[in-house]
Amino acid sequence: xxTILSVDDELMILxxxxxxxxxxxxxxxxxxxxxxxLEMLTTRTDIHLAILDIKMPGMSGxxxxxxxxxxxxxxVLFLTAYPKSFNMKSDEVVSMxxxxxxxxxxxxxxxxxxxxxxxxxxEGLIGPAEEDRAE
Amino acid sequence: MTPxxxxxxxxxIRRIMVKHWIDMGRLSVRSQKGNVMLYGNLRRxxxxxxxxIPPLVDEIISQIRRIQGCRMVRTYFENWKYEDGGWRRSExxxxxxxxxxxxxxxPLRQERLFIPDDGKATL
Numbered sequence: 001x002x003t004i005l006s007v008d009d010e011l012m013i014l015x016x017x018x019x020x021x022x023x024x025x026x027x028x029x030x031x032x033x034x035x036x037x038l039e040m041l042t043t044r045t046d047i048h049l050a051i052l053d054i055k056m057p058g059m060s061g062x063x064x065x066x067x068x069x070x071x072x073x074x075x076v077l078f079l080t081a082y083p084k085s086f087n088m089k090s091d092e093v094v095s096m097x098x099x100x101x102x103x104x105x106x107x108x109x110x111x112x113x114x115x116x117x118x119x120x121x122x123e124g125l126i127g128p129a130e131e132d133r134a135e
Numbered sequence: 136m137t138p139x140x141x142x143x144x145x146x147x148i149r150r151i152m153v154k155h156w157i158d159m160g161r162l163s164v165r166s167q168k169g170n171v172m173l174y175g176n177l178r179r180x181x182x183x184x185x186x187x188i189p190p191l192v193d194e195i196i197s198q199i200r201r202i203q204g205c206r207m208v209r210t211y212f213e214n215w216k217y218e219d220g221g222w223r224r225s226e227x228x229x230x231x232x233x234x235x236x237x238x239x240x241x242p243l244r245q246e247r248l249f250i251p252d253d254g255k256a257t258l
Contacts, residue, residue, distance in 0.1 A: 088156065107149060
């Protein structure tokens with residue numbers, strides 16, 4: 001079974017993602033605090049995908065990404081209600097886009113989102129929950 | 136990396152999209168046994184210096200077609216239509232009836248096919 005860590009300061013979003021992806025057979029961990037997520041992402045080796053909200057208090061999704069990325073290169077799905085978070089006028093975004101996104105292991109999803117889009121994005125990044133059974 | 140399965144194909148597609156500064160948040164990518172489907176809005180990320188133009192759309196699709204293991208590419212773009220041998224911007228969502236007709240890029244035949252819902256392909 002594949003494990004996904006969803007990180008968001010909005011409890012409702014976390015519950016929605018957990019319930020939806022659990023129904024698809026994924027094991028979903030949640031973290032409302034990015035620092036707790038960082039701890040999980042740097043110590044656990046059983047996480048296949050991280051779904052990161054971008055705007056969170058204390059540490060943004062981008063900061064969290066950069067903090068664990070050197071140790072753990074799992075696929076990442078960024079989640080944001082603000083499409084302008086990915087603005088090429090921002091040096092931070094341009095640098096991440098060119099240096100980190102270029103390997104194709106990251107994707108973006110905007111809130112609000114359809115569950116079908118969530119499933120497509122997740123499957124496109126890590127495949128179905130039970131790969132062997134699906135093959 | 137040599138793409139071997141749908142996961143690799145999706146990853147290669149994302150690499151191509153990132154290289155072309157495409158906003159992946161407005162696009163969905165799917166590959167089933169090498170049959171690739173692209174849905175949504177094909178546009179560049181906010182603040183990109185240049186807008187997407189028809190030859191670039193063609194180039195993006197061509198690059199996807201060349202991914203090893205990719206058998207076919209179907210596009211369901213909301214903002215681009217393939218008409219009269221070229222891509223045309225279409226800011227309005229295609230009418231439902233029209234969306235059923237989608238063009239297909241078959242890398243083996245190097246032709247664009249139109250496949251309606253009944254599955255009968257016409258050139």
